[in-house]
Amino acid sequence: MKSPSPRGPRHAADRPVEVPKQSGSGKRPSRDATRRGRETAAVGSGKETERASIQGATADGDDGGNGTPAAPRKAVSAGRRDSYDGDTAYRLYLREIGEVALLTPAEEIELAARIKAGDRKARDHMIKANLRLVVKIAHDYERYGLPLLDLINEGNIGLMKAVERFDPAKGGKLSTYAAWWIKQAIKRALANQGKTIRLPVHLVDKIARMRRVSAQLEDLFGREPTDEELGEEMGITAARVAQWRSAAIRPAQLDAPIGDDEANALRDIVADEKQATPYRELEDKTVREMLEKMIVTLDVREQSILRQRFGYDGGEGKTLEEIGVQYGVTRERIRQIEAVALRKLRRMIEKLERSTKAPK
Template sequence: MEDIKNTVPEMTETDNEVLSIYLREINRIPLISHEEEYELALKAKNGDKAAREKLLNANLRFVVSVAKKFRGQGLPLSDLINEGNIGLITALDKFEPEKGYHFISYAVWWIRQSIMKALSEKGRAVRLPLNRTNELMQIQKAQKTIMHERETSDPSVDDIAEMTGLDKTLVSDLLTISSEMVSFDSPVRKGEESDSTFGDFIEDEADGPEMVFMDSSLKKDVRSLLSVLSDKEKDIITRRFGLDGEKPMSLKEIGDVYGLTKERIRQIEKRALERLRVVSEEKDISAYNIA
């Protein structure tokens, strides 16, 4: 993360002030047009360090937007952002600008994967495989929904299993692991006269207007591209990359849904992606540029 660290303060400290400074700094970084993004990506691919740094910095706000969605899972926001930035860098290393996609449309998967991998490896006393981390997140989301809708503070395993579609035993086991994590209601300093809890130091989770705009633009681009596919192709691509907000599925998992082999699903995916590549080159998709 050398390029990014040259521009903004390091976030290895837990000090809220350091994080606030970082967020203020990246909000001052100007966004770029699709045309400028393409030019910078080409230069970066050819070894231009200045272009690489500018392209990375222009997308740091989006990383924060993604990182906020994973709060309360075992890592502080600063660590989530750092891991997301690593995913952003990985995405740029693999990005092929000549294919015509928006960089952030490509990078979002790598950002999410980097964060989820860190959560499975660093955020818990018991290391979880990545798929189990995803399932635990589903469980915790269901807990919050049930608590809100039914006005209860203790959702049952049965209710959570029904809402998530997960096995009851698995739900129970993952809840046990989850209970090892610090509660937002836990006092910051035990034994001291203070009403402060860990939850008091969590920022407002609502995204700013520009992040909402960027998210909606990304979804609009994806919907526009997917409209050229058959229903089966569209569903396979959606499941494969988690475009419906759910976790990405493996080729085997999708094959089980359709009763097809993993290799057959791979062939359909390859054909669909090639069609999307051609369409993306023909369309002039609006950039994520915020006035």
Template sequence: MAKKNENIAEETVKKTTKKAKTEGEAVEKTEEEIAAEIAAKFDEKCKGLLQIAKKKKNVLDYQEIMNYFLDTDFEADKMEKVFEFLENNNVDVKMADDDTDDDEIILDDEDDIDIEKIDLSVPDGVGLEDPVRMYLKEIGKVPLLSAEEEIEYAKRMEQGDEEAKKRLAEANLRLVVSIAKRYVGRGMLFLDLIQEGNLGLIKAVEKFDYRKGYKFSTYATWWIRQAITRAIADQARTIRIPVHMVETINKLVRVSRQLLQELGREPSPEEIAEAMDIPVERVREIQKISQEPVSLETPIGEEEDSHLGDFIQDDNVPVPAEAAASTLLKEQLVEVLGTLTEREQKVLRLRFGMDDGRARTLEEVGREFNVTRERIRQIEAKALRKLRHPSRSRKLKDYLD
């Protein structure tokens, strides 16, 4: 955390140095001292925000965070660092809906990104296909806008100028790429992330009000980030999970990772439930929902010439060897029973449920033949003695195991 804060501090040293020089001040502070003070201040603000979150069961909304940092003079792109700090401390940040009004969103320089310094290179793990290369090359040719030009285009948009709207959006496409890079590897292709971010950019263009006094990039960052995170929650999984459940799953994963570091082993559902202050049954339910489906076509082996489905047994389909043995046993049994009298055959079939799988009692079989249960027992015993004769039993012995 300290290293991140020092990096943040360096971005604002120039402005803060002037503030450190007051009339009558005997000793002028060095840039290192000022940077350390800024880092300490940022660290203190983050810890204070964490205390607020704990009082609200580790849940904050975006506006609360923005309000909390309004009394600071922090600059540059620090909002992602704040979100990362909250995420590492298991704090859920709830975003506003798409129809949120501008007055409900309070922004400051936390969202400020220097578009001129944005790196348009492809992130690690993303294949450099022709569409990606062509897109990055094209948006790199679009000239950027100054703050005055942004205001001018915004005024023209109010008058219904569609070309101004298009120009403002195109000039900030590289901002979308910069934000989309942070979400690579979360279940969506890089180009899909850019596409969703562009939708957020369009939303920002439509709702931008230059009278609020903040840069367009500062305002657009919020909408782009929201569009991408919602798309990941809505589209990244094969089986769709509601957004609110995705947030719950993410929280459980963060708590599990934290417990893993503390305990040195995988935490049990009971330990996770205690840390999250929810019932154990709820933890098991969330874990079950969060399971990712696996394709039966997944390649298996070094040469990947087999698929996972080839090694999964279907319990509803009999094993060929067992099916063949069962067929042969039935044939042999029919042949052996054929050596008995008709009454003996029927008694054994009813007693052992050979025809329908339901074994009858002596009394039930007796009613079938209109005789006593004792008489049925005698017929059964006689028939079994006949089957034990070597001439008959040797045909069935091979199936005993």
């Protein structure tokens, strides 16, 4: 079996990542890879929200028409009704995948040989035996913009690819090798679907690392770490931390329910800054009327120049040169006339302010 080669990212903005090589050198795997590769770890209750159906991976011969088990997204979405139903279905799913025994190294080698020979039952068996690994990794990417069960769906697709490419002759366990494919599938889904503004895959990975380090420091300090503390721990600047934090913010939906009873939506409490209040409209109207009374006291040419310069009558303001052409004078002469007219208006306003002051 040929050594796997990374496929190019779906989008040009995504950076290609080296596929982890299976090696029998006996080098100790990284702490992160080891932690991710523990498929024997018990799946915690976590945020039990829905059931991730794997009909394509568990049904013999169901290949979706292209030789790959059908993606479970549709089956998962169909189960979204309410919180109670989602919790129940999720627990049933965990119970279902927990009934499949984990594979021994000898069984992995045997199944891999059968898969290479085209045995679909062996392929399905290997997939089902490693579904708990997908659930474990998916929990690490919660709150990044996609529901947990969508993450499990994408992770299952990555697991299928890993099973098809796994070669035990190169050394290493399937769980360690599959963890890379699972995480790449999840991160690509987060980049493409998780946010209204799409983030590159490499940035999603950096934000995930930042959140892991932040959680560790929060446990250590008993409080949320500052950007400076987080940057020092990660070896980056505080400005870069702030930039990643900003990119990780999820946009809020105006129709999102708020409150315990969820009777109101966010749009009910968010003010429209562009919508003028009745008080502001009255104030603007009063100012316009007062300004109009002052402008009409100027001579005809001064009135015309001010109205054209500032678009007072509703049109767009004109340049000094444009008005100068109209009057047959230079732009400097128009500027002088404008300055004289503005000084007259300023004196009128100051006089009005003095007259309206309360007597001592």
